Every structure is written in C-alpha cells, then in structure tokens.
Amino acid sequence: MKFVLLWSDALFFLLVVTAIVGGLWARRIEHLRVSWRRVGQSRVAMAAATLLVAFVAVALLDSLHYRERLPGEGENYAVEVRSALDALLAGLRTRTEKTYSAPLATHSFAKETIEGEGRDFPRLKYGGAHLGDELGRHEMDIALRAVQGLALGLIAWLALWLAGAPLRRRATHLAWEAVFATLFALCLVSGVAAALAGGYHVLGTDKVGQDVLYLTLKSIRTGLLIGTLTTLIMLPAALFLGILAGYAGGWVDDVIQYLYTTLNSIPGVLLIAAAVLMMQVVIDTHPDWFATAAERADARLIALCAILGITSWTGLCRLLRGETLKLRELEYVQAARALGVSSLRILTRHILPNVMHIVMIAIVMDFSGLVLAEAVLSYVGIGVDPNTISFGTMINTARMELAREPMVWWSLASAFVFMFALVLAANLFADAVRDAFDPRGAR
Amino acid sequence: MTLLSVRDLRVAIGAARPVDGVSFEIGAGETFALVGESGCGKSLTALALMRLLPEAARIAGGAVQLAGTDLFALPEARMREVRGGRIGMIFQEPATSLNPVMTVGSQIAEALRLHAGSADPRRIVELFAAVGIPDPERRADEYPFQMSGGMKQRVMIAMALAGEPELLIADEPTTALDVTIQAQVLDLLARLAKERGMAMLLITHDLGVVARMADRVGVMYAGELVEIAPRAAFFARPAHPYAQRLFAALPDTASRRTRLATIPGSVPNPAERHAGCRFVSRCAAALPVCGTVPPPWREPAPGHRVRCHLEAVAKIGAGGTAPTATAEQPPPPAEPLLETHALKVHFPIRRGVLQRAVGWVRAVDGVDLSIAAGRTLALVGESGCGKTTVGKAILGLQPVTSGTVKLLGRVREGLAPGEMQMVFQDPFGSLNPRLSIDAIVREGRPDADVPALLRQVGLAPEMAARYPHEFSGGQRQRIAIARALAVAPRLLICDEPTSALDVSVQAQILNLLLDLQERLGLAYLFITHNIAAVEFLAHEVAVMYLGRIVEQGTAEEVLENPRHPYTQALLAAVPKLTGTVGERLLVSGDPPSPAHPPSGCHFHPRCPRAAARCHAAYPATAVISATHWVRCYFPD
Known part of the structure; x- marks a missing residue:
C-alpha cells in the first residue's frame, strides 16, 4: 500500500488544521470568544454544526488516498487511487449490479431476456441475494433489518452520549441538547442505512449498477472542497484589494474599482466556461504531468476552484472597501494617525480586525452558494472531471433518467436530499454566525 | 384643568424596569419638562404614553388618561387616531424623521389627510407659515435634503401641528441643532404652545432649555421621578440632592477655572432592584434609612414635591466635592x-x-x-x-x-x-473595540507606563486588561486622554x-x-x-x-x-439657567454654505446691523485692546 497525497487533499487538510488552530487562537481573543459563544448558545447553529461536522468527517475519510499494492513480485501498485472511505465502503463499491435497480429491490429495474424463461425482471446479483428463493420474506427481512439498524443506532448514540458527558459538564453554556438531538437522528438514520446496506442497495443503483448511496457519500468531498477551497483562494485577493482600495483611496481605489466592475460585468458562466475549456486543453496536452487518472481529475477540481475564486472575489472586495472607507474616518484611526502610527500598522491593528466579521460572514454565506454553483456547472458540462463523483455529475446523468418511462428517480432524489441537507446546514450555521458577529446585533 | 394624567407608569424590558412608577399630570396649555441624564427613562416614558415602545419593551403597569380617555384601554385602531390627532410628537433627529424621497409638502399632506380628512394646499402653506418657514409656497415642493436641520425640525413641528393636537411631546427637539437655531426653534415652540393653548411635554437633558420653556419641571433619576416643581421654585431651590448636584455640575462664568462639583459613581443599572432610594450610593447626605426604605413624597412648598428622606432637603448645599479655588494663573509667556x-x-x-x-x-x-x-x-x-x-x-x-x-x-x-495630540468627540468611536485598554494606551509609545497614565486620568491601573465596551462614555474619554498623554x-x-x-x-x-x-x-x-x-x-x-x-x-x-x-x-x-428672557439678539436664518459664501462680510445676511458696505467687502480687523480684536465694521 502506498499513500497518495493529492493536491486537494493537502489543501483540505490544511484548511481543517487552520480551522482548528484558528479556533484555539480565537479562544484567547476576547471579542471572538464572545461571538463564538453566542454561536454555541444557538440551538439551530449547533444542530447545523453537528451535521456539518458529520459531512466533514466523511470528506476527511475520503481524502486519505492510497494505491493498493498489486499481488506478485516487485513494487507494483494499482492504477486506481482509493480512499479510506472506499475501503470502509468496500462492500458498497464492489457489489455493482448490471444496471438500474430501485432502492431495496431484489430484481432489476428493466426487463431482460433470460435464457429459458423469456423476458422478465432478472434477480439482482447482490440486492437481496441472501433471501435465495424465499422472496416472500423480502418485506419481513427489510423490517427486521430496519429494527436491528435502529437498535444499532441507539446503542451508538448512547455510547456517544456517555462519551460526551464530561464535555457537557465542562462547557455548560453550549447548546448540547441540540447537538445530541441531531446526533440521535443521525445515528438512527445511519444505523438503519448500515443495516440495510448489508443486503440491499439502500438508494438503488445507477445506470452501470453502482450503488447510489456510495456515489452520494463520495460526492460530499467534492462539494465541501469546492465550497471551502474557492473561498480560500479568493480571500487573499478580496481582502488585500478591498482594504487597499478603501484605505488608500485616490487612483488606487479607481484602478481596483475599475477591475472589479469590469470583471463583474462579464457573464459569470461564460467566463468560467471559457476558462474551464482552456484548462481542459492544457490538461489534455500534457498527459505526462499526471501519474493517475485521479490526479488528473484532482487537477481539474482545483482549477475549477481557482476559476470560481477568481470570478467571485468581487462581492467581498466591494463590501470590504465600503467598510474600510467607513473605518478610515473613525476617530480611533484618526487618533492612531495623529500618534504617528504607520499605515501598515493601522491596517493590521485597526482595520483588519474590524472587517474580519465581514470576512467570517462572507465565508460561511458563500459556501452554500458555491456548492450549488458546482452542481449547476457540472450540469452544463463545465464543472468537475466526468470521472469525479459529485452532486453535479449525478444530477447531470439524472437528466436522462428522468426522461425514462418508468422514471428513475432515486439518483436525483438522493443527490438532492444530501445536497439539501448540506446546504441547509451551512445556511443555518451561516445565519447564526452572521447574527453573532454582526456588530449591530452585539450588545 | 388636567389634560394628561399619568399614574404609576411602569415599563419593562425583560427583567429591567427602565421606567418604574412614574406619575405626573399636565394641565391644558401647560409645558411640563422631564429632565434627566441619558438612560433615566424619560424617552421611554414618552413612547409609553404614545404606546410606541420598541419591541423588547412592554408596559408593565399604570394608567394614562388624556382628558378622560384611558389610553391604555383603547384598541390599536383608536389609538392611531390619538397619535398625531390628539398627541403630536417631534423627535431629536430631524434628518431621519422625514422621508427623503417625498417632498416635505406631501409629507405634511399625508398627516393632514389622516387627521383633518383632506389635504388642502392652502392649509399646508398656512402650517409652514405658522412654523416660520420663509417662502412657504415654494418650500413645500422641496425635498428634505434641500433643507437645513433647523428647517427640517420646523417641518416636523408643522407635521405634528397638522392634527391640531392637544398635547405635543417634544423629545430633545433641539439637541441636534446649533445654538442659534436652537434658540429659533425654542421660541417657535413657545409661541405655538401659547397661541394654540397646546400643552407640551418637553423631554430634555439641558437645564437651560428647561429654564427657558417649562412651566413645571419633573426630574427623573433611574426610572423614577424624584422631584416635581414649578419652574421658578425649582431653579431657586432645587430640593432633591440629585437636582442640586446637577446644578452644581454645570460649568459657568462663576466657576471659571475652579473645580466643578461632580456626582461620584454612575447611574444604577435598570435591572438592579432597589430597597431604598435609588440615588443613595451617590448621595453625599445619605442617611442609614435611605438604603432600606423607599423615600416618601413630601411637599416642602405648595406644588413643589420631592422624593427624599432628608427633612431639611432645601438646606443641603451642593455638598461633597465643593468648588475649590485654584491658584492664580501665571501670566501668559511671551513665546x-x-x-x-x-x-x-x-x-x-x-x-x-x-x-x-x-x-x-x-x-x-x-x-x-x-x-x-x-x-x-x-x-x-x-x-x-x-x-x-x-x-x-x-x-x-x-x-x-x-x-x-x-x-x-x-x-x-x-x-x-x-x-500635539487630539481628543475626539465621540467616546464610542475613538477607541478600537478590538484592543485592550493597555494596547490602546500604548499605541503611540509601546514602552508607555500604562498604570501611571491611567492613574493620571483618574482610572484604576487594573482596568488596563479590559476592553472598551466595558467602559462608560466618560471613562472612554479618560482613556482617550491617557492615550494622547502617553507621548507627552x-x-x-x-x-x-x-x-x-x-x-x-x-x-x-x-x-x-x-x-x-x-x-x-x-x-x-x-x-x-x-x-x-x-x-x-x-x-x-x-x-x-x-x-x-x-x-x-x-x-x-x-x-x-x-x-x-x-x-x-x-x-x-x-x-x-435663570430663565430670564432679556432683550435677546436673535439671528434669523441658517448659516450659509462655505461653498458659496455671501459677498462681503459672511455674516451680513443674518446680521441685524448690516449696512451697505457689509455687502461689499470683508471688514478689516478692528482692534479693541491689546488682546481683543474683531472683524466688523461696527466694533463699538
């Protein structure tokens, strides 16, 4: 086994580490601690955060990549790059059917000619295979597994609850009840899903027989990466240019304003499409840059983040410029100037900390928008690499599935439900963060 | 005849009681002034009368009778007729009280339609003339941004008059205005109240305005009325220790370069529960009973009521930190x-x-x-x-x-x-909320001796680790002074x-x-x-x-x-403060724009003594004494 560190993995880990370090650092800064405590006291925010942490955990597992060692002599490794999540979900990944099957089905979705029996729905290779010929037990078996799953979930939740007891005692001001209520629901749902997944395809299979649950879980990483990396890429530019324009004024302000007004007036999708197509050409003409297909797909993913970042910094930049214009005239900045403090020091001590709430709010608010943007871009074919599993590619293929008669609905529905949960949690969390950090709301 | 009678009014914001048992009466045509420092509950009292309290606040008890009508028992639809119809209100900030996208005339017309049935253009012009807006026909078609602050406040007053109210509530009507404009607006209000027999509830923190306008005065402290008196009696012999100290704290010529009396401590938090008198912790003459028993109302003179335990309240002087004379100033150095x-x-x-x-x-x-x-x-x-x-x-x-x-x-x-260093006006804008006091004071000199500087401005050195939001306005101003002093x-x-x-x-x-x-x-x-x-x-x-x-x-x-x-x-x-309205030289009009200063002497359009040459050229310096000079053609 050989570990593979893709660029996106490195950036994602860096981001998570930065968030953790930032969190520890924020505990020492009084006003940040107060604001974050306010977030922690909000039930909605804590429930949303719990769900987000669950999503991030899945994405983290999916970011530990490796290549398996091939059997035989010598140092030979498989071409496929797999992740820890793939290993955990090996059952789901390997048990592929021939084609479409509905959730929890025992038979294929489409009729086929079966030798000696004419046209009929063929039995699935894995879905409900353990039932053998006792198809009458199908519903009973599902119910039984569901009950087992609930019990399993309950036990898992109880374990978590007991493990969390010291935390609850230490930080009594946080809305723990919301956290454990969310965990309760999460444990039950995952318990049932896990129990059922042992014998069935819980969310059905897609055109080539891949398990849809597996696909949706794999999509989470793509969505999270696009939502966070894009902000990370655009942040320095927006921060630097916005503050500079607001503080320096004059021709500097004019140039920066000209830049973002121009950029803003180009239709976004057009710009992104042009950039993605150019990048595609570059990637295709240099196959030697990438050892595996996964690396190539990864390069495209990062490039997409960069392009989205380059086209989306203008909004934040404009906000920061306005706020800096206001702060620049405030009396404590005037006082600092009168005391002979240098411009750089004024920017870092007085301006930057006082615009950080805007940055914070922008990051969490933009996140959901970017996850949705990925879906739209992949749908029109200029998003991630077709080999990358993402909500966008799932929705793209669902276009054809919805046109079938009878309709194949589960692919789209699963992508929709997962993305909805992710974006809703992000939005609710963003709302709470905005309320807590907005100085007008502060008392 | 009593027009408005407020009985035991209580306002609650959560557990806090910013207005706690306020009772007073206003007679028809009378001007009653509510005086107090910020946060004493005077504005909330007025808003509660109109049932216009902010969302977080609610009326927790009491009754308000307006000429026999119980205002708190009225349904909201009827209350709307009372607002603007029987009670008019004007606010502190004329700039935000008018809708910037409507002409002032149409805003008055709106008020007229609501309360007089129809909006007769002649009536608008009449109202504008009544509040002393020159050229009323033309001004009615202007937008708020074309008017000065004083003019906007006149429009607000005209709007309040549109419903022919019996009572006008004026909440700090002149605080945002310049002193010459303030004088104009106060004169206007006094004239209107007299002409129309309109009662007025004047809310202000400025004792000078009270002396000028009020018939009777009510002093508020921490949500309670502590003294009610006719104006003359109040200014001659303030009875409550708080009122006495307020007078002593006012700077004037008599106190030139001597120490002013101050009131130690600060106004108690409205969430605090009080066993006795609310002023006890800051009172120099407090008795043991003050801390335990709420003081009763007593009446040292007819119509003059005060809420204090002290028998001989009138005898207590300014007390405490009495003014102390300072050493004679050295003569000015030559350089x-x-x-x-x-x-x-x-x-x-x-x-x-x-x-x-x-x-x-x-x-x-x-x-x-x-x-x-x-x-x-x-x-x-x-x-x-x-x-x-x-x-x-x-x-x-x-x-x-x-x-x-x-x-x-x-x-x-x-x-x-x-x-050179600067101390700014706004104590809330002059300190970076993200920095500790220590970092703020060190701003100009990283090696500054922060404890010594804080002591110098009268703050405890332990405060250095705290953040600006924990300090009151006065303390913040001290911190700003310490920051400036750090660089000597x-x-x-x-x-x-x-x-x-x-x-x-x-x-x-x-x-x-x-x-x-x-x-x-x-x-x-x-x-x-x-x-x-x-x-x-x-x-x-x-x-x-x-x-x-x-x-x-x-x-x-x-x-x-x-x-x-x-x-x-x-x-x-x-x-x-004497309230004596002597022969006053009132200037009319507003200061002109510095983009288009008037020709000649800049003051001539508003000057009662302007002559022909004042239009022609800016007057040269006229020397009165070695240190006194003036730029006017009439220096005598």
Whole structure:
C-alpha cells in the first residue's frame, strides 16, 4: 500500500488544521470568544454544526488516498487511487449490479431476456441475494433489518452520549441538547442505512449498477472542497484589494474599482466556461504531468476552484472597501494617525480586525452558494472531471433518467436530499454566525 | 384643568424596569419638562404614553388618561387616531424623521389627510407659515435634503401641528441643532404652545432649555421621578440632592477655572432592584434609612414635591466635592507654543467625467491663531464653520491648502506626534473595540507606563486588561486622554470632548482637563460649541464663522463684552439657567454654505446691523485692546 497525497487533499487538510488552530487562537481573543459563544448558545447553529461536522468527517475519510499494492513480485501498485472511505465502503463499491435497480429491490429495474424463461425482471446479483428463493420474506427481512439498524443506532448514540458527558459538564453554556438531538437522528438514520446496506442497495443503483448511496457519500468531498477551497483562494485577493482600495483611496481605489466592475460585468458562466475549456486543453496536452487518472481529475477540481475564486472575489472586495472607507474616518484611526502610527500598522491593528466579521460572514454565506454553483456547472458540462463523483455529475446523468418511462428517480432524489441537507446546514450555521458577529446585533 | 394624567407608569424590558412608577399630570396649555441624564427613562416614558415602545419593551403597569380617555384601554385602531390627532410628537433627529424621497409638502399632506380628512394646499402653506418657514409656497415642493436641520425640525413641528393636537411631546427637539437655531426653534415652540393653548411635554437633558420653556419641571433619576416643581421654585431651590448636584455640575462664568462639583459613581443599572432610594450610593447626605426604605413624597412648598428622606432637603448645599479655588494663573509667556498664519483648507468640488474642480469649499479661509504653553484657546462656532478642520489641519491630519503652522517658532509640515495630540468627540468611536485598554494606551509609545497614565486620568491601573465596551462614555474619554498623554505632548487639541457626555460626566472631564493643564503645563486648543464649557476652561476665545475668525480676545473680553454681532447672538442664544428672557439678539436664518459664501462680510445676511458696505467687502480687523480684536465694521 502506498499513500497518495493529492493536491486537494493537502489543501483540505490544511484548511481543517487552520480551522482548528484558528479556533484555539480565537479562544484567547476576547471579542471572538464572545461571538463564538453566542454561536454555541444557538440551538439551530449547533444542530447545523453537528451535521456539518458529520459531512466533514466523511470528506476527511475520503481524502486519505492510497494505491493498493498489486499481488506478485516487485513494487507494483494499482492504477486506481482509493480512499479510506472506499475501503470502509468496500462492500458498497464492489457489489455493482448490471444496471438500474430501485432502492431495496431484489430484481432489476428493466426487463431482460433470460435464457429459458423469456423476458422478465432478472434477480439482482447482490440486492437481496441472501433471501435465495424465499422472496416472500423480502418485506419481513427489510423490517427486521430496519429494527436491528435502529437498535444499532441507539446503542451508538448512547455510547456517544456517555462519551460526551464530561464535555457537557465542562462547557455548560453550549447548546448540547441540540447537538445530541441531531446526533440521535443521525445515528438512527445511519444505523438503519448500515443495516440495510448489508443486503440491499439502500438508494438503488445507477445506470452501470453502482450503488447510489456510495456515489452520494463520495460526492460530499467534492462539494465541501469546492465550497471551502474557492473561498480560500479568493480571500487573499478580496481582502488585500478591498482594504487597499478603501484605505488608500485616490487612483488606487479607481484602478481596483475599475477591475472589479469590469470583471463583474462579464457573464459569470461564460467566463468560467471559457476558462474551464482552456484548462481542459492544457490538461489534455500534457498527459505526462499526471501519474493517475485521479490526479488528473484532482487537477481539474482545483482549477475549477481557482476559476470560481477568481470570478467571485468581487462581492467581498466591494463590501470590504465600503467598510474600510467607513473605518478610515473613525476617530480611533484618526487618533492612531495623529500618534504617528504607520499605515501598515493601522491596517493590521485597526482595520483588519474590524472587517474580519465581514470576512467570517462572507465565508460561511458563500459556501452554500458555491456548492450549488458546482452542481449547476457540472450540469452544463463545465464543472468537475466526468470521472469525479459529485452532486453535479449525478444530477447531470439524472437528466436522462428522468426522461425514462418508468422514471428513475432515486439518483436525483438522493443527490438532492444530501445536497439539501448540506446546504441547509451551512445556511443555518451561516445565519447564526452572521447574527453573532454582526456588530449591530452585539450588545 | 388636567389634560394628561399619568399614574404609576411602569415599563419593562425583560427583567429591567427602565421606567418604574412614574406619575405626573399636565394641565391644558401647560409645558411640563422631564429632565434627566441619558438612560433615566424619560424617552421611554414618552413612547409609553404614545404606546410606541420598541419591541423588547412592554408596559408593565399604570394608567394614562388624556382628558378622560384611558389610553391604555383603547384598541390599536383608536389609538392611531390619538397619535398625531390628539398627541403630536417631534423627535431629536430631524434628518431621519422625514422621508427623503417625498417632498416635505406631501409629507405634511399625508398627516393632514389622516387627521383633518383632506389635504388642502392652502392649509399646508398656512402650517409652514405658522412654523416660520420663509417662502412657504415654494418650500413645500422641496425635498428634505434641500433643507437645513433647523428647517427640517420646523417641518416636523408643522407635521405634528397638522392634527391640531392637544398635547405635543417634544423629545430633545433641539439637541441636534446649533445654538442659534436652537434658540429659533425654542421660541417657535413657545409661541405655538401659547397661541394654540397646546400643552407640551418637553423631554430634555439641558437645564437651560428647561429654564427657558417649562412651566413645571419633573426630574427623573433611574426610572423614577424624584422631584416635581414649578419652574421658578425649582431653579431657586432645587430640593432633591440629585437636582442640586446637577446644578452644581454645570460649568459657568462663576466657576471659571475652579473645580466643578461632580456626582461620584454612575447611574444604577435598570435591572438592579432597589430597597431604598435609588440615588443613595451617590448621595453625599445619605442617611442609614435611605438604603432600606423607599423615600416618601413630601411637599416642602405648595406644588413643589420631592422624593427624599432628608427633612431639611432645601438646606443641603451642593455638598461633597465643593468648588475649590485654584491658584492664580501665571501670566501668559511671551513665546507662543503654536502659531498659525493665514491657514487655509479648501476642498475641491469635482464635477463631470474628468472630475475637474469646478469650485472650492472654503472650510478654513485664513485663520491666524496663537497658543502659549499652559494656556487654553477655545475655538467656538456652530457646526460647519470649519473649527474641526482647523484642529485637524494644525495636527497634520488634514493637508493644508496654504498658510503655515509654526511650532515653537519653527514651521512644521505633516504630523508631530510628540508635540500635539487630539481628543475626539465621540467616546464610542475613538477607541478600537478590538484592543485592550493597555494596547490602546500604548499605541503611540509601546514602552508607555500604562498604570501611571491611567492613574493620571483618574482610572484604576487594573482596568488596563479590559476592553472598551466595558467602559462608560466618560471613562472612554479618560482613556482617550491617557492615550494622547502617553507621548507627552505639549498641545492637546480637544474636539468637542464633552458634547457627547451627560452633565455630571462632563463636569468630571472638564475638571480632569483643568488638573492636567495645571500639573503638566499642557496647552489646549478647545474646539466646542458649548459656551458654558468655554467659560469654565478658556483663557482666550476665538469665534469662528464660515471659515474665518470673526472675533478673538481673552475669555473675559469676548464673553463679557462681545463686539461682533455674531458673538453677541451666539451668547444670547444660549439658554440661561435663570430663565430670564432679556432683550435677546436673535439671528434669523441658517448659516450659509462655505461653498458659496455671501459677498462681503459672511455674516451680513443674518446680521441685524448690516449696512451697505457689509455687502461689499470683508471688514478689516478692528482692534479693541491689546488682546481683543474683531472683524466688523461696527466694533463699538
């Protein structure tokens, strides 16, 4: 086994580490601690955060990549790059059917000619295979597994609850009840899903027989990466240019304003499409840059983040410029100037900390928008690499599935439900963060 | 006859009781003033009468009767007829009280339609004329942005009059206005109340305004009325210790350069529960019983009621930190610390695509000042006259168009952090909320001795680790002063340092400034519109009008013997505590724009003595004495 560190993995880990370090650092800064405590006291925010942490955990597992060692002599490794999540979900990944099957089905979705029996729905290779010929037990078996799953979930939740007891005692001001209520629901749902997944395809299979649950879980990483990396890429530019324009004024302000007004007036999708197509050409003409297909797909993913970042910094930049214009005239900045403090020091001590709430709010608010943007871009074919599993590619293929008669609905529905949960949690969390950090709301 | 009767009114915000058992009556045609410092609950009382409380607040008890109608029992639909119809209201900030996208005439028409049934254009013109808006036909078609603050407040008053109210609630109606405009608006309100027999509930923190306007006075403290009295009795013999201390804290000529009496401590938190008197912790004459039993109402004189345990309340003087005389000032040194010569700051007015300057706003137009070490020069003027710009230009925060600033005889360009510092007006905007007090004080000098500096401005050194939001306005102003003192400047430019503070806190800051001057030999350029503070602190006074100094001299000369008609008007417009309305020189109109100053003497359009030559050329300096000069053709 050989570990593979893709660029996106490195950036994602860096981001998570930065968030953790930032969190520890924020505990020492009084006003940040107060604001974050306010977030922690909000039930909605804590429930949303719990769900987000669950999503991030899945994405983290999916970011530990490796290549398996091939059997035989010598140092030979498989071409496929797999992740820890793939290993955990090996059952789901390997048990592929021939084609479409509905959730929890025992038979294929489409009729086929079966030798000696004419046209009929063929039995699935894995879905409900353990039932053998006792198809009458199908519903009973599902119910039984569901009950087992609930019990399993309950036990898992109880374990978590007991493990969390010291935390609850230490930080009594946080809305723990919301956290454990969310965990309760999460444990039950995952318990049932896990129990059922042992014998069935819980969310059905897609055109080539891949398990849809597996696909949706794999999509989470793509969505999270696009939502966070894009902000990370655009942040320095927006921060630097916005503050500079607001503080320096004059021709500097004019140039920066000209830049973002121009950029803003180009239709976004057009710009992104042009950039993605150019990048595609570059990637295709240099196959030697990438050892595996996964690396190539990864390069495209990062490039997409960069392009989205380059086209989306203008909004934040404009906000920061306005706020800096206001702060620049405030009396404590005037006082600092009168005391002979240098411009750089004024920017870092007085301006930057006082615009950080805007940055914070922008990051969490933009996140959901970017996850949705990925879906739209992949749908029109200029998003991630077709080999990358993402909500966008799932929705793209669902276009054809919805046109079938009878309709194949589960692919789209699963992508929709997962993305909805992710974006809703992000939005609710963003709302709470905005309320807590907005100085007008502060008392 | 009683028009409005408030019985035991209580307002609750969560657990706090910002208004706690307030009872008073207003007779028909009477002006009743509610006085108190910020946070005492006077505005909430008014809003509760109108049932217009903010969402978080609710009426927790009491009754309000308006000529027999129980206002709290009315359904909301009927209450709407009362608001504007029987009770009119005007607010502090005229700029935000008018809708900026509607003409003022149509806003009045709206009020007329609601309360008089129809909006007769003649009635609008009538109302505008009644509130003294010149050229009412034309002004009715203007938008709020085309009007000055004083005009907007007149429009607000006209709107309140549209419903022919029996009672007008005026919540700090002149606080946002300049002193000459304030005088105009107060006169207007007094005239209207008399003409229409309208009762008025006047809410203010300014005892001068009370003395000018009120028939009866109610003093509020921490959500309670502590004293109700007829005006004359109140100003002659304030009965409650709080009221007495408020009077003692007011700076005036008599207290020049002596210590003002201050009220120790601060107003209690409205969430606090009180067993006894609410003022007990700050009262110099408190008895043991004050802390345990709520004081009863007693009546030292007919109509004069006070809520205090002390039997002989009238005998208690200002008490506590009584004014103490200070040593005689040394004569002014010959060598000036700071001199400006023909200082000009002009801002370009840019128009068009190429942003070419089509005109200039002459914010500062040739100012000569000189301050000696250890002396205070007060720069007095109304808003927009350019006094703050002078301060910033001297300091180097504002690029100078022409002219020189000399420090100790040497021409200086740009900043001189070690020589001059500034203290700003807004105590909430002058400290970075993200930095600790320690970091703020160290801003100019990283090796500053923070504990010593904090002690110097009267704060405890332990406060250094805390953050600005934990401090009150007065404490923040002290911190701002400590920050400026850290670099040991010789000149402190104080830009309205007390105008955002309550009377008792203002006294503390003025005392502090005086102490520091005596101890450290600081010179002050004291920029203000508050004449009382000038009387208290200044050695010399310069009066500024539209970018130029119109009169300058020692404080005695300028304040007691003003020669420029503008100075005379400015001094006359300040409401006096005696309430005696003598022969006052009222100036009409608003200050003109510095972009288009009038020809000749800038003051001639408003000047009662203007003659033909005043239109023609700006008057030259007329010397009255060695230290006193004025720019007027009639210096006698």
